[in-house]
Amino acid sequence: MELKTAATAGTMESSDIMITLTPSDSATTISLDSSVEKQFGDQIRAMIQQTLDALAIKQVQVTAVDKGALDCTIKARTVVAAYRASGKTDYNWEDINAWIN
Template sequence: MMEIKQTAMAGTLESSDIQITLTPIAGATEIHLDSSVGKQFGEQIKQVITETLASYKVEHVRVDAVDRGALDCTIQARTQTVIQRGLDQVDQVNWEVL
């Protein structure tokens, strides 16, 4: 399991993007989603975030995601970036989990 050391953010609030904030917490992982397309794609967005967290073995975090219609590949990339920032490993990207 990888431990998130600090709160981190990735992404923007521009159209077709997603802004993700990752905060370490003591309890189980929580995902809070604010999305302009949440009714249609909310579960898919959460699934992409959950799978990306699992690939890095990240647990015990609060994920705040503000989606503006991002594609799955963008959601995954933003989640990977915020994980790397939260782990304080931005210079040592673990490409093998991709």
């Protein structure tokens, strides 16, 4: 999936995560701000990267502000931000669910 513009998904509410994807000319970077980073930072980054890989997104700058989101929320917010950034509107949620599980 090719990203055309920056896009954000999620909120700053408790148990959510705000994911911002910005197209980049270099390798993927993930910047994470989380109150539980010491315990779950590696897992959060891995979940974001796994979702990006499933969507075939290679060069992107990711900014994530986590407020205790579960894995399913991290995946969902990453997918929505990717679709917004790509400009795609033809969602096939059954296919997306299969890709990221």
